Amino acid sequence: MNYIVMDLEWNQSYNGHMGEHPRMPFEIIEIGAVKVDKNLNIIDEYSSLIKPKIYKKLHSKIRTILNYDEDDLSLGRGFKEVCSEFLDWCGKDYIFCTWGPMDLTELQTNMDFYYMDKLPRPLKFLNLQSIYASVTNTSGIPQSMSKLEKAVSEMNIPENEPFHTALNDARYTALVMKEMKAKNINQLYSFDLYITPKNKEEEIEVSHNNQYEYISRGFRNKHAALDDEKVTQIRCYKCSKKVKTHIDWFANSPSSYMCVGKCWMHGYFCGKIKFKSVNNNYYVHKTIKPIDKQGIEAIKQKQEDIREKRKEKRHMKSSN
Structure with a gap:
């Protein structure tokens, strides 16, 4: 089994709730991921920009953190094509790993918008943000969740590439995953609750x-x-x-x-x-x-x- 360490970037309505599409409040504009083997080594990478269909103008807050703009996104491909390619790249035997639960939620929201097939249930994943908080918390007192940048700094991982591109963030997340040396990490999974039992x-x-x-x-x-x-x-x-x-x-x-x-x-x-x-x-x-x-x-x-x-x-x- 491989670990698919995934990160997404998404955009939202430039005009706030007034311009928001009810079925897709956040539109994915980039998918980045690394494939990690059982020894937690990166063995492959995936990256693609996505041409937006709903929110073609970047929200002002999104624009400030990204390393690309609307011109770059206009050269991207459609979500359905990119997502299908990405899921094929993931292979047959894998588990998603993300920094927090939101990436999986937004991936499935966007998939539903385009009426794509559902991800298999029950869907296990490794919430590396939560696992990191558990591994590094020695006080026993509940701690707030760390941002990826903070975890990278605390693990003394060299910051050779900018954050907030999906592939770079996926790489950093995979490096944190390896460096924190969590025991029995396969048992630390969570269940994605985007789709609940019927x-x-x-x-x-x-x-x-x-x-x-x-x-x-x-x-x-x-x-x-x-x-x-x-x-x-x-x-x-x-x-x-x-x-x-x-x-x-x-x-x-x-x-x-x-x-x-x-x-x-x-x-x-x-x-x-x-x-x-x-x-x-x-x-x-x-x-x-x-x-x-x-x-x-x-x-x-x-x-x-x-x-x-x-x-x-x-x-x-x-x-x-």
């Missing part, structure tokens, strides 16, 4: 990277999802045995829930539910990961803070 048969349930992951079919609302036993049940991330919660599910934000469970054999773990709204349906992305005592205390404190804020709101309403 029914129970398509639901995703898997254990990998020392965690359990579940992606549900759609529910009509959050309450219907939380009433489903599979959504809220807690199983050990390692042995899959059903266990009781140590801290019951509570709303951490309008779109997420948290809990803590304990397996007598494998210790404590944190459960997280995130909701994704698509076409008036709600999908659940649940993960269960190990957690230490410090993490449990942090969750307890978060739960208490949320309770106090609710009390304050109720008090303010009653006093008014």
Whole structure:
């Protein structure tokens, strides 16, 4: 299996939302990628500019970061031709690697605009931005995601070429991928959620990277999802045995829930539910990961803070 480290550049409406096409808010204007072998060495490259069909004038912010202009893009080829060529170049046995999840989302949005065949599901990919944050974070405290330029600098990778051309950024991403020396990188995959499961048969349930992951079919609302036993049940991330919660599910934000469970054999773990709204349906992305005592205390404190804020709101309403 090869790794396809991909980067895209895209343009948007020069006039903001008023000039935006509803089916394609961002139009891809360049695809760049490198093919990386099992030893994380670059063995091939792909690069092509794309002649825009919707947004022919570069947005002012896009213009400032790119190393080419409308004249260069006018010499490019159509998206459908380039994308088909790129997917053929990828081969049969590969996994996409990107710096953040947006490139895959925009690739599929543009493919849908031209009514191209869907990418195979379920679609695994390596979110190298997230993996980098995990590998380099030694404090245990959640960190903000690093930009590619920052990661390249921190890894002391020579900056011989300018950023913000798709091929150069793909090369830099591949070099960061190799330099950060992530263990068992094949197990660090994420699932692309551009297309969500339509029914129970398509639901995703898997254990990998020392965690359990579940992606549900759609529910009509959050309450219907939380009433489903599979959504809220807690199983050990390692042995899959059903266990009781140590801290019951509570709303951490309008779109997420948290809990803590304990397996007598494998210790404590944190459960997280995130909701994704698509076409008036709600999908659940649940993960269960190990957690230490410090993490449990942090969750307890978060739960208490949320309770106090609710009390304050109720008090303010009653006093008014």
